[in-house]
Amino acid sequence: MGEQDKMTPQTASSAPDAQKPQTLPGAEVLMRALDEQGVEVIFGYPGGAVLPIYDALFKQNRIRHVLVRHEQAAVHAAEAYARSTGKVGVVLVTSGPGATNAVTGLLDALMDSIPLICLSGQVPSSLIGNDAFQEADTTGITRPVTKYNYLVRRPEDLAPAVHEAFTIARSGRPGPVLIDLPKNITVGDAPYVAASQTPMRVAKGTAEPDREAVKRAVAAMKKARRPLFYTGGGVINAGPKACENLRKLVKLTGFPITSTLMGFGAYPGNDKQYLGMLGMHGMYEANLATHGCDVLIALGSRFDDRVTGRVDAFSPDSFKIHADIDASQINKIIPVDQPIVGDAGRIIEMMIEEWEKEPAYAHQADLAAWWEQIEAWRALDCLRFSQDQAPDAVIKPQKAIQRIYELARETGRDTYVSTEVGQHQMWAAQFFRFDDPNRWLTSGGLGTMGYGLPAAVGAQIAHPDALVLDIAGEASTLMNIQELGTIAQYRLPVKLFIINNHYMGMVRQWQELLHGSRYSESYSDALPDFVKLAESFHAKGLRATRMEELDDTIRAALEHDGPVVVDLCVTEGENCFPMIPSGAAHNEMILGPDQEERGAKVTREGMMLV
Amino acid sequence: MQQEAPGSAVISLLVDNESGALARIVGLFSGRGYNIRSLTVAPVDEHGMQSRVNIVTTGTPADIRQIKAQVERLVPVSRVADLTADGPHVAREMAMIKVVSSGEPRTEALRIAQAFRARAVDTTASSFVFELTGSTDKLDSFIELMRPLGLVEVSRTGVAAICRGPQTIQSL
Incomplete structure (x- = not known):
């Protein structure tokens, strides 16, 4: 308890050196700064260079530590924690391999704009540059994968670095910040400086959006005959109020809305005005609406290549409004007509204000024609697939994912869904619809296989009473399967659904479509028995191979009060449609076998109309 | 576009x-x-x-x-x-150019250096080091002229630039 007392500021006031900042061992200064920043959980893995920090963690009880089984998983868990709570995720890794293992996760967070702090141990300052044991040039290695990073060289820089790091991570376009901590800094004494006493470099992108730009955007929206909102992760990052206002704006205008993979839940997924995801595996109606719209309102989205398809054919006839907090995203890929730099939430608010100033909308009739067109596209039912209903029929992956969604929804529980990367991710993106933001946890920009299981850990730690699902592929999930150990240790009731088609499905699909069905190294050979694997990690293992087992198995998994691994054995050769082949335009989608004939016809008709 | x-x-x-x-x-x-x-x-x-x-x-x-x-x-x-x-802005760089030659090429190098207002900052019986400040183009032409006259080494600073008039980088 003596250590605890030292950490309270009151005890210092009676001391003779009350005017000077309080001095504590560096590791305790770190704990105190984290505490002041509101940190509740750290995901980490110990090692030599961070032993002083782990000692300080041991001596306090305000911050909880979750021991993962691999540093990459620590970062993904912290990402999901951040994504699902809106707080900053915190990671603690040791020097050398600890830090290099974290690199993939840091880049994942950078690409998807997730606020993170990664604390990495470093060899003592005197040894830096000597090729010491477990030494790595961590700031050098992580410079391109972080928003910013620090190497703390002087004790007096420690607390200010932590405070500024949190400000940088969460402000503007959020991202990961790494703080490299040489062991002499965490062992030696350092002064504690409160956040309020720390000079911060102003974070970029927090300025008030230009009102005139918003006015011009709204003026274009009012003249639109075929408008479309295209929203992304920026709206989620702007917070729940931004999502609430987005709903208001969409209702107010009556415009259709499509979302990127990162933006799910900002707008209710089952609402009539919502067209679903756009892009490579996006909805037919969303992509054709993007292609045919006359005013495109991009909010917190960045015209990623998986969204745009062929750039010179992207939404060719539209007046483009692009609202983004990161000025470097504007005109980066697609030249836009009306940029607005600023927080998506604030811009949405201002759009509502401007819209309401003169609510009369001159083209309601034209909007009706646009909706009629969209409904025609929607009628194609682009996700429809045929499933043999015989009891002993093999399950299709789409069916499995669709039933997981429907049965999870039936439970009425607050549900968080993580995914790995590949076909199952795209099917999950197509079939899962979210009422609320922060519920969908997926690796969008980087496409990191092995993201889902550690992400489920982070989400379940943040939301102990929620239902947390990982929709996985058998190949992806093996990349971080060791996290079943973390799940067991903390008794996290995560449900891991493995859509097992014995292939790296998306690789197999591209090989079929683009490489003459030469399935080079994409077969998942020598797979483990996932049921036994689950049992060896103290989890429940379930398997379904036939249609008659599907619902009962999913239900059993959802009802089980503990971790479950479900091996859902599905057909091997299924492809994920619709699909815009790379290098193609939105109106050149490949449809599934069920829609192909009608699709081609509707496409041509659609093209004539728009 | x-x-x-x-x-x-x-x-x-x-x-x-x-x-x-x-x-x-x-x-x-x-x-x-x-x-x-x-x-x-x-x-x-x-x-x-x-x-x-x-x-x-x-x-x-x-x-x-x-x-x-x-x-x-x-x-x-x-x-x-x-x-x-x-x-409008001013962009200048500095170069040091070493020329090793004798006889007519050496005299010619010195003559051209004078025309360019390059300074000989080091002189030996067989070599000059010229210091020249100016625009990148000016330095390029000088170096080209020195090439047949015994040019052996060039060291350039790269461009330093500043905007013209009372404006500063802070006020731009």
Whole structure:
């Protein structure tokens, strides 16, 4: 308890050196700064260079530590924690391999704009540059994968670095910040400086959006005959109020809305005005609406290549409004007509204000024609697939994912869904619809296989009473399967659904479509028995191979009060449609076998109309 | 949208003088495939807290705008100006040029140096080191003229630039 007392500021006031900042061992200064920043959980893995920090963690009880089984998983868990709570995720890794293992996760967070702090141990300052044991040039290695990073060289820089790091991570376009901590800094004494006493470099992108730009955007929206909102992760990052206002704006205008993979839940997924995801595996109606719209309102989205398809054919006839907090995203890929730099939430608010100033909308009739067109596209039912209903029929992956969604929804529980990367991710993106933001946890920009299981850990730690699902592929999930150990240790009731088609499905699909069905190294050979694997990690293992087992198995998994691994054995050769082949335009989608004939016809008709 | 012609641009930055700041800027250029033709960096304020970085780069106007926006995102960068786009500016560099020759070429080299107002900062019986300040073009022509006259080594600083008139990088 003596250590605890030292950490309270009151005890210092009676001391003779009350005017000077309080001095504590560096590791305790770190704990105190984290505490002041509101940190509740750290995901980490110990090692030599961070032993002083782990000692300080041991001596306090305000911050909880979750021991993962691999540093990459620590970062993904912290990402999901951040994504699902809106707080900053915190990671603690040791020097050398600890830090290099974290690199993939840091880049994942950078690409998807997730606020993170990664604390990495470093060899003592005197040894830096000597090729010491477990030494790595961590700031050098992580410079391109972080928003910013620090190497703390002087004790007096420690607390200010932590405070500024949190400000940088969460402000503007959020991202990961790494703080490299040489062991002499965490062992030696350092002064504690409160956040309020720390000079911060102003974070970029927090300025008030230009009102005139918003006015011009709204003026274009009012003249639109075929408008479309295209929203992304920026709206989620702007917070729940931004999502609430987005709903208001969409209702107010009556415009259709499509979302990127990162933006799910900002707008209710089952609402009539919502067209679903756009892009490579996006909805037919969303992509054709993007292609045919006359005013495109991009909010917190960045015209990623998986969204745009062929750039010179992207939404060719539209007046483009692009609202983004990161000025470097504007005109980066697609030249836009009306940029607005600023927080998506604030811009949405201002759009509502401007819209309401003169609510009369001159083209309601034209909007009706646009909706009629969209409904025609929607009628194609682009996700429809045929499933043999015989009891002993093999399950299709789409069916499995669709039933997981429907049965999870039936439970009425607050549900968080993580995914790995590949076909199952795209099917999950197509079939899962979210009422609320922060519920969908997926690796969008980087496409990191092995993201889902550690992400489920982070989400379940943040939301102990929620239902947390990982929709996985058998190949992806093996990349971080060791996290079943973390799940067991903390008794996290995560449900891991493995859509097992014995292939790296998306690789197999591209090989079929683009490489003459030469399935080079994409077969998942020598797979483990996932049921036994689950049992060896103290989890429940379930398997379904036939249609008659599907619902009962999913239900059993959802009802089980503990971790479950479900091996859902599905057909091997299924492809994920619709699909815009790379290098193609939105109106050149490949449809599934069920829609192909009608699709081609509707496409041509659609093209004539728009 | 019509493709605009690529050109050269001088981008000036004010940067916190911290370790890794230059690596951050240079890494951004290499990582995103931008070209650095020349680079100069030195502390410029009285306490040595900030450095000025001048980068000569090439690209279409859209490329240059994107470079500027990307550099602006860097935390230690407090100011970015595209001096080529933001009005008239002065851009100069300095070079030291070593010429080893004798007889007529040696006399000719000295004559040309005088015409260019280059200073001989080191002279031996067989060599000169000329110091020359001016625009990149001027330095290029001088070096070309020295080539047949015994040019053996060149050391150039890269471009330092500043905007003309009372404006500063802070007021741009």
